[in-house]
Amino acid sequence: MPGRVLVVEDEREMRAMLEKGLTRRGFTPVALPSADEALVRLAAEDFDVVLTDLRMPGMDGLALCERIALNRPDIPVVVVTAFGSLETAVAAIRAGAYDFVTKPIDVDALVLVLERAVQHRALREEVRRLRQELGRREDSGTVVGESPAMKQAYALIDRVADLDSTVLITGESGTGKEVAARAVHTRGRRKDGPFVAINCAAMPEALLExxxxxxxKGAFTDAKAARTGLFVQANGGTLFLDEVGELPLTLQPKLLRALQERTVRPVGGDTELPFDARIVAATNRDLELAVEEDRFREDLYYRLNVIGVELPPLRARGNDVLALSQRFIEQFASRTGKRVLGLSPAAAQRLLAYGWPGNVRELQNCLERAVALTSFEEITVDDLPERVRNYSQPRVVPETQDASELVTLEQLERRYIHRVLEAVGGSRTLAARILGVDRKTLYRKLERDDDTRKG
Structure with missing residues (x-):
């Protein structure tokens, strides 16, 4: 339970006494003589609780308490005063203090107050984490659908959830890869540990490292304090590396070493830190093609792809579109307070016919818009975006009786290959599987098509 305590006390003897007494009882105190120095330290480091004297030169304890309550409301403050009046106590609480103690200080009584403050902070952080977790689950939706492809994917997740093997989740953008990653976490033995996620494409290389x-500390200009990396933060739980296909080539050897050795070395550090986290990665890229084009390390690909889970695009999930739509309608109707019960038959037909290039994420946005705009208890066709209302399935072979518009088998094959590639978001691996050919055969056909166009 003991944690880091920032002690703010202007009297040297009292400061030394508190530092010594707290250290003996398992706390890690950092003692400073002024509120101004304390604010600077709080801006650079994290503490579990602040213990401050009330009467100090310059900024007093109440003013410091107010500043901490404004800028770091997550850190509880305990005020020490020699004036144990009710007015002093009320003033401290109004300033944002968690509790107060009076002089002369009984160190054992003080320890009890500090332990309660540390526990209070830990509980607040846990509640905040759980609310965020619940919000993310609500926003992304739980696993919905009865299509064979989704059943197969989640049956595989159930089989491997309790293992520590690395999982690589592939699928087009918007297919629910983070939802699947959370399912790997919540269905396994690490479910009570943290789920730490990072988008590898969302930040520059130096910051990502x-x-x-x-x-x-001091590893670079703004490194005023040491920082624990996400590998270590995920101890006991799961680290989710989203968009891992966008990882810079220069960082790939360091990630490979971390996966092999189960240790990491902080930037600017000289010590290897062990970690105990299950690694789940996801990408919408064709990593096999990236390996062939020297954009992704082959050894890292195989280290990540110990267990591969492929999520189907929404257009391949049949009536799952309607089940997901009903879930999203219920969510958005509840949030907006509108009475919207479901889809009209005509609207359902349009949703089933549409190709959903943005997959589940696009469907979610579509239904949020529809619930906001509708004036009825059912979503109508007019409530849907224009691209959904007016969508028509492209045809490989034109419906015509004009012989001049008919094509050769080679041209028909070329059209169909590109239609399949478009349908799977450019994934040559998935396209080859659908076409029933190996990847090399597909590459040869595409190269021949390119040569034909150049000629």
Whole structure:
């Protein structure tokens, strides 16, 4: 239970006494003589609780308490005063203090107050984490659908959830890869541990390295304090590397070493830190093609792809579109307070006919818009976006009786290959599987098509 305590006390003897007494009882105190120095330290480091004297030169304890309540409301403050009046106590609580103690200080009584403050902070953080977790689950939706492809994917997740093997989740953008990653976490033995997620495409290389592996104090200009990386933060739980296909080539060897050795070295540090986290990665890229084009390390690909889970695009999930639509309608109707019960038959037909290039994420946005705009208890065709209302399935072979518009078998094959590639978001691996050919055969056909066009 003991944690880091920032002690703010202007009297040297009292400061030394508190520092010594708290250290003996398992706390890690940092003692400073002024409120101004304390604010600077709080801006650079994290503490579990602040213990401050009330009467100090310059900024007093109440003013410091107010500043901490404004800028770091997550850190509880305990005020020490020699004036144990009711007015002083009320003033401290109004300033945002968690509790107060009076002089002369009984260190054992003080320890009890500090332990309660540390526990209070830990509980607040846990509640905040759970609310965020619940919000993310509500926003992304739980696993919905009865299509064979989704049943197969989640049956595989159930089989491997309790293992520690690395999982690589592939699928087009918007297919629910993070939902699947959370399912790997929540259905396994690590479910009570943290789920830590990072989008590898969302930040520059230098910042990404620091986020993943941490950094030592002074490792770079703004590194005023040491930082724990996400690998270590995910101890006992799961680290989700989203968009891992966008990882810079220069960082790939360091990620490979971390996966092999189960240790990380912070940027600017000289010590290897062990970690105990299950690694789940996801990408919408064709990593096999990236390996062939020297954009992704082959050894890292195989280290990540110990267990592969492929999520189907929404257009391949049949009536799952309607089940997901009903879930999203219920969610958005509840949030907006509108009475919207479901889809009209005509609207359902349009949703089933549409190709959903943005997959589940696009469907979610479509239904949020529809619920906001509808004036009825059912979503009508007019409530849907224009691209959904007016969508028509492209045809490989034109419906015509004009012989001049008919094509050769080679041209028909070329059209169909590109139609399949478009349908699977450009994934040559998935396209080859659908076409019933190996990847090399597909590459040869595409190269021949390119040569034909150039000629």
């Amino acid at each position: 620091s986020e993943l592996f941490g950094h030592a």
